[in-house]
Amino acid sequence: MIIQIKDLHKYFGDLEVLKGINLEIEAGEVVVIIGASGSGKSTLLRCINKLEEITSGQIIVDGHDINGKDVNINEIRAETGMVFQQFNLFPHKTVLENVTLGPLKVRKMNSAEAKKIGLQLLEKVGLSEKANVYPAQLSGGQMQRVAIARSLALNPKVMLFDEPTSALDPELVGEVLEVMKQLANEGMTMIVVTHEMGFAREVADRVIFIDKGVIEEEGPPEQIFDNPQNERTKAFLAKVK
Amino acid sequence: MTDFDFKTEVIWESIPILMSGLKLTIIITASGLLIGFFLGAFFGLLKLIKFKPLRYIANIYIETIRGTPIMVQVMFIYFGLPMALGMRINPLTSAISAIAINSGAYIAEIVRGSVQSIDKGQTEAGRSIGLTRMQNMLYVVWPQAFRRMIPPLGNQFIISLKDTSLFVVIGVGELTRTGQEIIATNFRAFEVWTTVAIMYLCITFVISKALNFLEYRLGLR
Numbered sequence: 001m002i003i004q005i006k007d008l009h010k011y012f013g014d015l016e017v018l019k020g021i022n023l024e025i026e027a028g029e030v031v032v033i034i035g036a037s038g039s040g041k042s043t044l045l046r047c048i049n050k051l052e053e054i055t056s057g058q059i060i061v062d063g064h065d066i067n068g069k070d071v072n073i074n075e076i077r078a079e080t081g082m083v084f085q086q087f088n089l090f091p092h093k094t095v096l097e098n099v100t101l102g103p104l105k106v107r108k109m110n111s112a113e114a115k116k117i118g119l120q121l122l123e124k125v126g127l128s129e130k131a132n133v134y135p136a137q138l139s140g141g142q143m144q145r146v147a148i149a150r151s152l153a154l155n156p157k158v159m160l161f162d163e164p165t166s167a168l169d170p171e172l173v174g175e176v177l178e179v180m181k182q183l184a185n186e187g188m189t190m191i192v193v194t195h196e197m198g199f200a201r202e203v204a205d206r207v208i209f210i211d212k213g214v215i216e217e218e219g220p221p222e223q224i225f226d227n228p229q230n231e232r233t234k235a236f237l238a239k240v241k
Numbered sequence: 242m243t244d245f246d247f248k249t250e251v252i253w254e255s256i257p258i259l260m261s262g263l264k265l266t267i268i269i270t271a272s273g274l275l276i277g278f279f280l281g282a283f284f285g286l287l288k289l290i291k292f293k294p295l296r297y298i299a300n301i302y303i304e305t306i307r308g309t310p311i312m313v314q315v316m317f318i319y320f321g322l323p324m325a326l327g328m329r330i331n332p333l334t335s336a337i338s339a340i341a342i343n344s345g346a347y348i349a350e351i352v353r354g355s356v357q358s359i360d361k362g363q364t365e366a367g368r369s370i371g372l373t374r375m376q377n378m379l380y381v382v383w384p385q386a387f388r389r390m391i392p393p394l395g396n397q398f399i400i401s402l403k404d405t406s407l408f409v410v411i412g413v414g415e416l417t418r419t420g421q422e423i424i425a426t427n428f429r430a431f432e433v434w435t436t437v438a439i440m441y442l443c444i445t446f447v448i449s450k451a452l453n454f455l456e457y458r459l460g461l462r
Contacts, residue, residue: 051365078371088366092384101380106371147366154370 002027002158002189003048008057010043010213017043019213021057027157030190032200032221035210036236041193044210045160048191049082062157078106081151085163087143089135095122095146096131102154114153121149125179141172145179152183159183161192197240201225209233251432255423259433262419263440269333269415270402273340277401278394280341281348286378288353299349306346312407315339319411332413336405344401351393355386388459395452399445406441416440 003025010018017040025031033041046052048059050066050073059066066076090098096118103114122128125145135143144164151159161180165173177199184190184203194200200207200221207224209217209232217230228234287299306314319335330338359382367377406417414422420437424430 049369051369074368074371074373077369080369082365082369084362084366086362088360088362090363090366090381090385092388102370102372105376105380150366150370 001025002029002062003191004058004060005044005048006058006060008044008047008059009055010040010047010052011055017213018047018054021213021215023208023215025158025189025191027189028187030184030188030192030203030205031208032204032206033191033193033208033210034195034197034200034224034236034240039210040213041210042162045082045162045191045193048158049077049080049160051082074106078102078154079157081148081154081156081159083144083147083151083159083161083164085166087135087140087147087167089143089146089150091135094132094134095127095138098135098146099150099153102150106154117153118149121152122146124152124182125149126175139172140168141175144168144176148176148179148183158189158191161190161194163193163195165194165196195240197225197237209236211236245431248429248432251427251429252436254427255420255433255436258423259416259419259436259440262414262416263444265333265413266402266405266415266417267444269336269340269405269408269413270398273337273405274344274398274401276337276341277344277348280345282352284345284349285352285356288349289356303346303349306343311339311343311404312410314343315408315411332408332411335411336408336413336415339408340401340405343404344397347397347400348394351390351397352386355389355393356382358389359385388456391452391456391459395449398448398452402444402448403441 001024003023005021005023008018008021009016021044033044035041043052047054048061048066054067061076062079064071064076066073090101093101096115099118099121100111100114103109103117104111107114109117119128119131122131125148127142127145127149130138130142130146135146138146148159148164164180165176168176173196177196180190180192180199181203192199192204202221204221206218207221208215209224209228209230211232217224217228217233223229224233225237228237284299284302287295288303290296315335318338319330319332323329356378363381363385364377367381368374372380405415408415409418409421412418416437420433424433427433
């Protein structure tokens with residue numbers, strides 16, 4: 001088991017965003033989290049990477065309680081790659097430099113090693129020829145593929161995707177989903193927050209429906225999409241279809 | 242009309258002496274600003290730390306300096322401090338210290354504002370690949386913030402350069418003081434102040450252009 005979440009509660013001020021989440025994720029599993037805006041699905045993802053402090057509960061990533069006192073959070077973050085809705089590429093660095101920053105500074109590789117890994121990953125996401133340009137010269141889809149390569153450069157055990165295609169023009173969504181499918185096929189453990197139901201149906205091992213900070217239903221995609229049991233799941237799916 | 246005749250030869254005679262004053266003005270400004278930049282970076286970043294006492298320290302420094310005139314500051318350093326310390330501080334050291342401490346307070350606010358203006362997503366991305374707070378500041382936030390600092394820094398550099406003229410009060414032989422001294426011997430106020438003004442203009446013009454160029458080069462990315 002690579003991730004274990006026990007009775008996770010998260011408040012923003014007085015607002016309880018996550019109301020006791022329990023979740024276990026096996027290595028190699030692809031889990032897609034769906035739910036309406038404001039349901040807490042992004043917050044859940046951000047808690048796993050400690051971009052949000054949890055209010056109570058426990059999150060164990062690869063055997064480490066990430067909120068434990070003697071834990072080096074930087075090491076854990078390097079093991080959990082995060083892909084953001086807004087890409088968040090470093091605009092002052094070239095595409096290759098974006099990808100090699102982690103290997104150089106976090107993994108302490110020498111520049112030749114880092115460059116080799118960087119170029120391999122850019123090839124993997126189909127952007128070898130863009131290695132030396134700056135992010136401003138890329139399309140949204142290309143930027144997101146670079147962001148995926150940047151996370152992969154640390155050789156993480158888990159990849160977290162926070163609505164990776166929501167900020168993209170419709171015609172650019174496919175290229176990003178393709179890269180993600182490829183990753184899933186290679187056996188990467190992935191947690192994906194998305195509104196792309198087609199992707200969820202095709203790639204997910206398990207779909208989780210979150211509503212108002214509670215996991216209302218979870219199961220294989222066929223069950224969630226074709227035969228949902230929960231009334232809220234049904235109502236949500238009726239709206240997005 | 243007065244029968245005023247403009248004497249060009251006065252200008253040619255003054256220039257060599259004024260140049261020595263100008264040299265001192267540049268030395269004071271450059272060394273003062275160099276130290277001021279480090280002070281500003283230090284206190285500006287201090288203001289961004291969560292731990293409140295450190296923020297208070299930065300605030301006390303910034304508010305005290307911004308709230309008092311630089312002329313009072315330099316007279317405090319040159320005339321006031323020696324009484325308390327029991328040792329003299331020479332005029333040049335006083336002048337450089339005054340520029341450093343004074344510009345540092347303003348630069349601190351420039352640094353803080355620029356760093357805060359960088360999107361939070363940048364820090365999240367940096368931390369998510371495992372960079373420490375320090376590494377994230379060094380490699381992700383600072384380089385981007387530095388670009389945004391250049392226009393307000395240019396402004397501060399020019400203000401500090403002109404502030405050195407106030408140091409006539411402590412008798413440091415910078416450009417304005419040199420001008421005064423020449424006039425005391427030849428009484429040609431019009432020619433000398435015109436020359437002094439043009440010299441200040443030349444230097445501020447060079448600073449402006451140099452920073453524009455730097456901004457352009459960094460902005461190309």
